[in-house]
Amino acid sequence: MEDEHERPLQPRTQIQGRVLLLTICAAGIGGTFQFGYNLSIINAPTLHIQEFTNETWQMRTGRPLPDHLVLLVWSLIVSLYPLGGLLGALLAGPLAVKLGRKKSLLASDVFVVAAAPLFAFSRRAGSFEMVMLGRLLVGVSAGVSMNVQPMYLGESAPKELRGAVAMTSAIFTALGILMGQVVGLRELLGGPQDWPLLLASCLVPGVLQLASLPLLPESPRFLFIDRGDSEACLAALRRLRGPADLAEELAELQRERAACRGRRARRPWELFRERALRRQVASLVVLGGAMELCGNDAMYTYAAVVFSQARIPPEKVQYAAIGTGGCELLAVLLSCVVIERVGRRVLLLAGYGLMTCWGSVFTAALCLQSSFPWMPYLAMSCIFASILSFGVGPAGVTGILATELFDQMARPAACVVCGALMWSMLFLVGLTFPFIAEGLSNFLYVPFLCVCVCGAVYTGFFLPETRGKSFVEISEELHRLNFPRGSQGPVWMGPEVIQSTEL
Template sequence: MEEPAQQRKGRLTLVLALATLIAAFGSSFQYGYNVSAVNSPSELMKQFYNDTYNNRTGELMDNFVLTLLWSVTVSMFPFGGFVGSLLVGPLVNKFGRKGALLFNNIFSIVPAILMGCSKVAKSFELIIISRLLVGICAGVSSNVVPMYLGELSPKNLRGALGVIPQLFITIGILVAQVFGLRNLLANDEGWPVLLGLTGIPAALQLLLLPFFPESPRYLLIQKGDEQAARDALQKLRGWDDVDEEIVEIRQEDEEEKSEGFVSVWKLFQLRTLRWQLISIIVLMGGQQLSGVNAIYYYADEIYLSAGVKSQDVQYVTVGTGAVNVFMTIVTVFVVEFWGRRLLLILGFSTCLTACIVLTVALALQDTISWMPYISITCVIVYVIGHALGPSPIPALLITEIFLQSSRPAAFMVGGSVHWLSNFTVGLIFPFIQLGLGPYSFIIFAVICLLTTAYIFLVVPETKAKTFIEINRIFAKKNKVSEVHPEKEELKDLPQTILQQ
């Protein structure tokens, strides 16, 4: 009789599958959608900025002012993401994981309405404010969704479900690219609708997510409500015998009892979390600084130089988005077999190779006729590599390598690094491109190389391990006692912090 119980233990139940889909579609999808939504109609929107200014003043906007306003519009999104990351800790500790996602929908529905009405209201300021608000929404959701799903999942499904948010980000990018085709919504009448559609997933999540359980770990460890945690686990697992998981959560609670809530400040001081923290900073920085946004930024020029007609570039871009979605689906299925570490090494190495070959191809494309086709291949290979590891795995790892009390602070640090790196690349890349031209990808190649080396030397495999087991692997790396590491943590802390 033992075998069926074992098989049953880690299955994907309908409740768990639906909770995953609603959380990811309502939150992660919007992140991807808003990353891409302003790309297609950018010229139309600049024209709107100019017309609005002209109506108000009777003059045309200076070219420099227009460029500046447009850069502010684009960069408000990652800046909002950074602000959102700083809100993660307070929100998940006050409202819970599910509650934080529900609250976060305010930052999507309000700007969706504002952006949809911006043209009628003749106000480009509404768009700039809205980009900040949808950025905050993305900053919160990009951290809370992986945390929520990681805490809902049984250990054997944690990897696959942890990649689902990234899958929905790529689907969001693809949907925005499709709706952004000129004969659909990237036209004079359609662009406000294109921007306003982001409110629909948020409204659906607001209606449906309340019917699904809160994180059992949050209910037991932070709320101290064992019955609620037991009920949530029974709903998620589809059977009554959840004692083993309750014991494991309680053990996690015991192991960090005296540690209390870990603030970001305290996180940087704890010796027991040193390598976990460095790993998250390296992985989140590597994810954004490895050039993924620059590749997308450069892609149109690469396609044009390969002879793709300017009116057809939009379709090639959609094709690249589709490759991204397909490869992320592949990652969902292989992450539990190949493990996190192998996918990260494979992904970053692929990006490294693509950057080096792309640099050579761009440098030689005027002298060798078939070089532009090599450039296109490099873009697609890069997208495949990034979708395999660098895009989906870092957020999943934050959930896995930190315990309950330090997880919100870890997501705040990881999220801040993610969004600041994203913001920096968006701001600096055009200047690097002007200065270095095709050689700008050498910088990204170096970052990919350094990140790959770090993963190979430091990051352990975490698949199919409990949070406690993973914590003990890091205890050895941090050279602290394996049993009850919190006593070691407390030894390291100044007395003033202990009394807070």
């Protein structure tokens, strides 16, 4: 009899599972995929864009642009992307509150649609300024989507899958980096005449998101807690969960809504003033900063040099670089599979611990590369191993913190803080790494080693585990951590919730 009752539900369950999967894909393809894609495609046409800049200037003035000014223009083209990302991160919180999570992601695509024609026609128009403006616009898009996407997915997923679903943001980032490396090959769009199309290809994932995301549900938590629309929330939950019993989840939403009643959405600077958010903000700042300062970007940047030292022919270096992107994608996929079994803290500890080990070996290999002919190969192995370690923990788990550690009223502001910190650190590393590499030579990775050690220590001693817990349970545990020894503080659940719970 049980089998007879279960059979009619199986096709419907599969359909609802597909809705959640399609939501993940639609949010990711125009979200963190765009971030990784636009981050990596700019590497292939470096020399071509510099030549275009010099030719354009010579056509305008009749004389070539000095080399240091060509480098300055190129630096601006590269750095305008994180600058736009910082602006987008500051916009993400207000947009998520006013428009909702799904509409904010769709709004971010408007910047991509505006940027693509600038890239495509920049060469024909003879304007490197169009490339600069386009990079700024795609940066704004990435800044909005990178902060809203984990929030949207984390609020839409059931608690037993929340970590794995939110982890897909890192999967799409790694996939975007890898796809950008592949499309940037000389055989595809990496040729001297094709770079405008390469940069404009960001339009494709943007259009895919614009076509698919409107068909999928909004975040149930946003609909119920922020908008007070219980019918829309129930409809969204039914599409995302299928025939599952929603009573427990609806009760949790009721508790959250009652606790948030009469409160407005926090502003980013207000997070730093509240003792009740002390542990959450510290975790966000320390681990968010550690993710960008742990040296993963340095490994990517230094890879070409190490590959050359390992006697890989220059024309083959770009294929070896694709392996680095593939390593991060493989590691993040593995992390997504095991995160709900081993937890967030274990993955972060493993990631930072392994990065410390491999970074130490990498430093030793650089110091001894002139003494032993096989040392460059050891250094190359350390690059792949370090990127794998980064993908196991920091790459995906860090992005979940703003979603899981903050309640509904503070979550958008936390995403603004996290995004602003990430883009600022990305800009800082890109600006200072050449000087670090020149000043420290073979010891260039030592500052990053210190950051990895700090990240591991903080995770081990101060970061609470959130695996398998509801947002209410997480908030109650954080309240106990922020107010130890029985000291009184603002309780996360309001009096209405306490009464309803007792009843």
